[in-house]
Amino acid sequence: xxxxxxxxxxxxxxxxxxxxxxxxxxxxxxxxxxxxxxxxxxxxxxxxxxxxxxxxxxxxxxxxxxxxxxxxxxxxxxxxxxxxxxxxxxxxxxxxxxxxxxxxxxxxxxxxxxxxxxxxxxxxxxxxxxxxxxxxxxxxxxxxxxxxxxxxxxxxxxxxxxxxxxxxxxxxxxxxxxxxxxxxxxxxxxxxxxxxxxxxxxxxxxxxxxxxxxxxxxxxxxxxxxxxxxxxxxxxxxxxxxxxxxxxxxxxxxxxxxxxxxxxxxxxxxxxxxxxxxxxxxxxxxxxxxxxxxxxxxxxxxxxxxxxxxxxxxxxxxxxxxxxxxxxxxxxxxxxxxxxxxxxxxxxxxxxxxxxxxxxxxxxxxxxxxxxxxxxxxxxxxxxxxxx
Numbered sequence: 001x002x003x004x005x006x007x008x009x010x011x012x013x014x015x016x017x018x019x020x021x022x023x024x025x026x027x028x029x030x031x032x033x034x035x036x037x038x039x040x041x042x043x044x045x046x047x048x049x050x051x052x053x054x055x056x057x058x059x060x061x062x063x064x065x066x067x068x069x070x071x072x073x074x075x076x077x078x079x080x081x082x083x084x085x086x087x088x089x090x091x092x093x094x095x096x097x098x099x100x101x102x103x104x105x106x107x108x109x110x111x112x113x114x115x116x117x118x119x120x121x122x123x124x125x126x127x128x129x130x131x132x133x134x135x136x137x138x139x140x141x142x143x144x145x146x147x148x149x150x151x152x153x154x155x156x157x158x159x160x161x162x163x164x165x166x167x168x169x170x171x172x173x174x175x176x177x178x179x180x181x182x183x184x185x186x187x188x189x190x191x192x193x194x195x196x197x198x199x200x201x202x203x204x205x206x207x208x209x210x211x212x213x214x215x216x217x218x219x220x221x222x223x224x225x226x227x228x229x230x231x232x233x234x235x236x237x238x239x240x241x242x243x244x245x246x247x248x249x250x251x252x253x254x255x256x257x258x259x260x261x262x263x264x265x266x267x268x269x270x271x272x273x274x275x276x277x278x279x280x281x282x283x284x285x286x287x288x289x290x291x292x293x294x295x296x297x298x299x300x301x302x303x304x305x306x307x308x309x310x311x312x313x314x315x316x317x318x319x320x321x322x323x324x325x326x327x328x329x330x331x332x333x334x335x336x337x338x339x340x341x342x343x344x345x346x347x348x349x350x351x352x353x354x355x356x357x358x359x360x361x362x363x364x365x366x367x368x369x370x371x372x373x374x375x376x377x378x379x380x381x382x383x384x385x386x387x388x
Contacts, residue, residue: 003317004367008204009151009181009296009354010321014247015206021250022208025243033240034229043242050249054213057252058198059189061218066232067245070212071180072102074199075145077214077236078176079106081222082143082197083115092116093143094136096128096157097339098150100178104335107145116140124340125289126155130165137169144175148198149182152323152336152352153288154296156186163194174220180204180212184255185263185295196220202244206356207251211244266355267294269364273353276368281375285346287337297353300337300346301375303382309351312374318367320351 005013014022025046031039033047047067055062068074083093095107097119104119111117118136120128128146137144144166149156159177166175176197179188183200190198197220201212216222216235228237255262274286277299287298301309306322313320323336337347 008356022243022247071201074214075102078197085223092141094118126153147178154293159193202248208247270294280372301349304349
């Protein structure tokens with residue numbers, strides 16, 4: 001039985017060429033980048049080349065890129081760094097109701113510490129109301145953090161329009177975007193979007209886990225979370241993860257000339273999945289924006305529990321998720337579905353199907369057939385509701 005991996009929004013497999021580059025770095029490029037001898041200088045040069053590649057992909061300056069351990073650290077680094085740097089009596093920070101837990105949990109922390117937090121609602125597709133954002137920004141607003149691509153719905157926020165609003169109302173406000181699900185899948189220009197900070201991660205694009213980066217615009221005041229040896233221009237002390245950074249660089253190199261064309265291929269793949277699911281299974285809801293990221297498909301099945309469906313599909317070699325991997329163990333797992341107003345009868349039966357270029361049109365029918373069979377079997381176990 002062929003396995004079909006449809007949980008690429010959680011993580012992607014490491015590309016063989018990425019793994020090869022990393023193994024070479026582990027065995028041969030092992031010098032500490034802070035060392036003054038040639039082995040250290042070689043590692044430092046390797047990091048510099050990747051920093052340049054990341055900067056080029058975002059249209060920013062090379063010194064504005066800082067390496068991290070991934071999306072969670074990056075989001076914390078920006079949000080906490082902005083707030084801790086200001087430390088004044090009256091501050092307002094703004095985000096949306098469907099952000100990743102590594103953003104929302106930090107906002108909740110600060111709300112519990114007497115900082116004014118505004119959480120913007122979203123429409124049924126997951127888009128924020130730009131008029132509501134404009135009304136929420138005032139002279140005390142120090143940060144607006146809005147994700148570029150939602151990790152559960154695939155909804156794409158208009159960062160260019162949002163950046164224009166933020167800077168028009170309060171030019172001093174820091175504008176940050178969690179772009180983990182969009183990096184090297186959807187083009188982004190930090191200058192055109194007037195972004196002051198952006199977060200990205202390596203393991204969503206066939207790179208390794210445990211490595212990512214942030215963009216911080218020159219002149220943006222952010223207090224470092226980690227202090228010590230002064231690495232990453234004093235923004236993130238600690239010996240750099242050289243093999244991981246080299247792996248990230250290789251993943252970017254492999255995608256930089258192909259991800260725009262891949263977008264259309266994945267969009268056709270997602271459309272085929274939707275057509276097949278709607279033809280084979282009744283009483284379902286497709287959630288999010290159909291014009292959003294084609295890499296994510298969020299589907300709800302009435303009279304089915306998503307977690308049971310997940311394990312039923314796993315037994316058939318089909319791997320999906322019930323939402324964000326980073327919120328799968330949290331009490332409030334359905335906050336995104338609640339935010340878009342999804343009806344209660346559909347919430348429990350929601351799964352996320354997420355694609356990569358490992359999936360082809362040949363995988364569509366067998367995957368949907370397995371889903372249809374599992375849904376039909378599980379619905380037989382549900383007692384029909386009695387008419388009142």
